[in-house]
C-alpha cells in the first residue's frame with residue numbers, strides 16, 4: 001500500500017486542489033480561533049512531511065524533531081529581537097537548523113539508525129533544558145514574545161499569515177511529491193533496505209542519510225518559525241514531548257510513507273479534540289481509544305484507507321492481485 | 330588507443346588486474362596472495378570447492394571488503410581504497426551470491442536503482458534541474474522495461490519484488506546491474522539454486538552480453554556450466570590460486586583434478 005510505485009501519479013495536481021481548498025477555508029470560518037486551528041494544520045503538515053521523508057520513506061528514526069521545531073522558533077525569535085527583518089531571519093533560522101543537524105549527524109550516521117534516534121532524542125532534551133534554564137537569553141519558562149510579522153512596512157494580519165502558511169505547506173507537499181516521485185524516492189527507499197546493495201549500486205548511503213536528516217530538520221525549523229509567528233511567542237514547550245507525540249500521532253493517523261498522510265493526519269489531530277470536548281472528562285480516554293483503533297484497523301493510516309477505498313470504488317480490477325504471469329526461462 | 334593495443338598484442342587489453350591479493354579474517358587466511366588478470370571482452374571464471382575463498386576474493390574486487398595485502402586495479406586504476414559507492418560509476422556492476430533486492434519497491438523500480446551512477450546525485454542538485462529530472466524519469470522507465478525484457482521478466486515489471494521466485498530475482502539482479510552500463514559485470518554464483526532450464530537461460534544471457542562486448546567475471550562451483558562459457562578460468566583452493574588457463578587446460582590439470590574435480594568425482 002505504501003509503495004512509491006502505487007502512488008506514482010501526478011506531482012502537482014492534488015497539491016493544486018489542496019491550495020485552492022486552503023485558500024477558500026478562511027471564507028467558511030467564523031472565528032479567529034478556527035483560523036488559528038487551520039494555521040496549525042498547515043504547520044503540522046510542514047513538520048510531519050519532514051518526519052515522513054526521514055522515517056516513512058528513508059526508514060531513519062529521529063526522536064528529536066520537536067527539538068528542531070523549537071530551535072527554528074527560538075532562532076527566529078532571537079534574530080528578530082536582534083533587529084533582523086523577516087526575510088533574513090527566516091532563512092538564517094533554517095540554516096541554524098541545518099548546521100546543528102550536520103553537527104549531530106556527521107559523526108553518527110555511519111552507525112546504525114537507532115543511534116540517530118538516541119542522539120536526536122538527547123538533542124531534544126538538551127534543547128528543552130537550555131531553553132527553560134538559560135533565562136537571560138531565552139526568557140526561561142516564560143519564553144519570549146515574537147512581534148507581529150511586518151513585511152515591507154505592511155503589518156501582516158492573521159488571515160494573511162494563514163495564506164502564507166497554506167502556500168508554504170503546499171510547496172512542501174510539492175517538494176515531497178517531487179522527491180518520492182523520482183529517483184530520489186527510490187534512493188530514500190533503498191536506505192531502509194540493504195545498505196551494501198545500495199552502496200554497490202553507487203548510492204552514497206551516509207551522504208543520503210545526512211541529506212534527508214538535514215531536510216527533515218529544516219522543515220521542522222520552518223514549521224517552528226510558523227508556530228512562533230502564529231503564537232506570537234516562543235517558550236520551552238515548543239521543544240517538549242507533547243510535540244513529539246503529536247508528530248508521531250499525525251504520522252500514524254495519516255499514514256507513514258504516503259504523500260498526503262501528513263496533511264490528513266494533521267487535519268484529524270487538530271480537529272478531533274474539538275469534536276471530543278463535548279464528552280467532557282471522557283475526552284482524553286476517547287482520544288486514546290480512537291488512536292488505538294486507528295493503529296489496529298488502519299495500519300497504513302487514513303491515506304492507505306482512502307486509497308484502498310478509491311481502488312475498490314473506481315478500479316475494481318486493480319484492487320485484486322495481478323495474475324501471476326508465467327515466464328519461460 | 331591503437332598504440333596501447335599493439336603494445337599488449339600478446340594479451341588482450343587488461344581490464345581487471347589482481348596483484349597478490351590477500352585477505353585475513355583473524356587467523357584465517359581466506360585469500361592467500363592471489364594474482365590474475367582479466368582481459369577486456371573475456372568471460373573469466375573463478376572456480377573452487379566450497380570455502381575456497383571465491384566470495385571473499387569477489388568482495389575484494391567489488392569493494393565490500395578491503396584487502397589485507399595486495400592491490401586490485403580496474404582499468405589501470407588502483408581500487409583498494411576506492412569507497413564502495415564509487416565503484417559503479419567507474420564501470421563495475423555486480424550481483425550477490427544471496428540476492429539483495431529492495432523490498433517495498435516494484436520489480437521495475439528495483440531495476441531503476443541500477444541507473445543511480447548515471448543520474449543527478451543529491452536533493453539540491455535534483456531541485457536545481459527539476460525539468461531535466463522529471464523528463465529523464467519517463468525515459469528511465471522505458472529503458473528499465475527493455476532491460477527486464479532482455480532477461481525475460483517483462484511480464485512482472487509492475488509487481489512488488491517480493492512476489493518473484495528465487496530464479497527470477499537472479500535475473501532481476503542482472504537487469505539491475507546492466508542498468509549502470511558497466512564494462513565489467515561480476516556475478517557471484519549466479520546459477521546457485523536455479524533449475525536446469527533457468528541455468529541454460531542464464532548461460533545464454535551471459536554469452537549474449539559478452540558478445541556485445543561486456544567483460545564478465547564469474548564465480549561458480551557448477552563446473553559444467555563454466556566450461557562452455559569461460560575464455561579463461563582460475564582455480565582457488567584453500568585461498569590459493571592453484572591453476573589458471575583455458576577450460577581445456579584446467580580440465581587436464583592434475584592439481585585441479587585432485588583438489589576439485591577428483592573430489593567431486595569421488596562424491597558422484
Ligand SMILES: Nc1ncnc2c1ncn2[C@@H]1O[C@H](COP(=O)(O)OP(=O)(O)O)[C@@H](O)[C@H]1O
Nearest residue numbers: 354357359377378379380381382383384385386
Ligand atoms: N566475514 C568473514 N569472517 C570470517 N571468516 C570468513 C568471512 N567470510 C568468509 N570467511 C571464511 O573464509 C573462507 C572462504 O570463504 P568464501 O570466500 O565464502 O568461500 P567460497 O565463496 O569459495 O565458498 C571460509 O573458510 C569462510 O569461513
Ligand SMILES: [Mg+2]
Nearest residue numbers: 383384426518
Ligand atoms: Mg561463495
